[in-house]
Amino acid sequence: MAALRHPDDLLRVGTSAQSVLRPLELTAGLDAVFSSPIFGARIDRQRVSAFGVSLGGVTVLAAAGGRMNGSLSAEHCSNNAQADLGFCVGEPGGVPMPIWLRRRRAVCRVPPVNLDQDLYNRRFQLRVLAAPAGLPFDNLSAVTVPVMLPRVGADVTLRFPYHAQRLHLLLLKPHRYEVIEGSHHYVFLSPFPDRITKEVGRPAQDRLGFDRRPFLNRINAEIVRFFQGCFAAISGG
Numbered sequence: 001m002a003a004l005r006h007p008d009d010l011l012r013v014g015t016s017a018q019s020v021l022r023p024l025e026l027t028a029g030l031d032a033v034f035s036s037p038i039f040g041a042r043i044d045r046q047r048v049s050a051f052g053v054s055l056g057g058v059t060v061l062a063a064a065g066g067r068m069n070g071s072l073s074a075e076h077c078s079n080n081a082q083a084d085l086g087f088c089v090g091e092p093g094g095v096p097m098p099i100w101l102r103r104r105r106a107v108c109r110v111p112p113v114n115l116d117q118d119l120y121n122r123r124f125q126l127r128v129l130a131a132p133a134g135l136p137f138d139n140l141s142a143v144t145v146p147v148m149l150p151r152v153g154a155d156v157t158l159r160f161p162y163h164a165q166r167l168h169l170l171l172l173k174p175h176r177y178e179v180i181e182g183s184h185h186y187v188f189l190s191p192f193p194d195r196i197t198k199e200v201g202r203p204a205q206d207r208l209g210f211d212r213r214p215f216l217n218r219i220n221a222e223i224v225r226f227f228q229g230c231f232a233a234i235s236g237g
Contacts, residue, residue: 057132134163
């Protein structure tokens with residue numbers, strides 16, 4: 001497994017460039033693994049998949065052929081900011097952006113990028129979108145690879161029905177869609193040490209009665225079975 005680190009990602013949230021740069025970085029990451037003298041020869045290139053959480057779901061879906069419309073996010077927030085506050089931070093009608101973030105973004109320079117380039121990466125045969133953002137896609141008809149789409153039932157960061165549910169309705173090909181009741185947006189993150197739970201805040205805190213560790217054990221096993229079943233079907237084995 002290879003995990004990406006997107007440089008200065010928080011500083012480019014909400015920009016059109018971010019929606020393009022992230023899939024390009026996903027492709028660059030796969031290129032780096034394939035060309036690695038240590039890992040390259042060990043990888044079965046016919047069994048490559050991508051997993052994305054939250055905004056990572058946008059990244060994975062863009063690289064699967066999802067068509068984006070840069071105006072959709074602003075349009076959504078102008079109409080639904082109060083109903084989707086976690087997504088519409090810094091947008092008109094939404095919660096103001098924190099001062100420290102505004103100051104840092106004022107001096108951040110996002111590299112120029114061609115917003116119309118093809119982002120489809122056919123080397124990823126399977127996709128998992130966990131609690132994904134549902135914007136800025138307006139057409140997913142080109143997404144033909146198997147998709148697993150788990151939605152968390154108590155997501156206050158990306159509110160129902162604007163995100164995972166929206167993608168579920170846009171995906172034309174049959175896919176695996178499930179709702180995980182009692183869970184929140186950050187349950188796909190590994191548990192935090194108790195000593196920093198209060199400092200970290202919501203990402204580290206689970207709802208009463210919900211235990212993140214057994215949940216992650218279960219969902220990880222389900223994802224592995226999804227990958228194994230799909231790869232077996234693709235290979236005919």
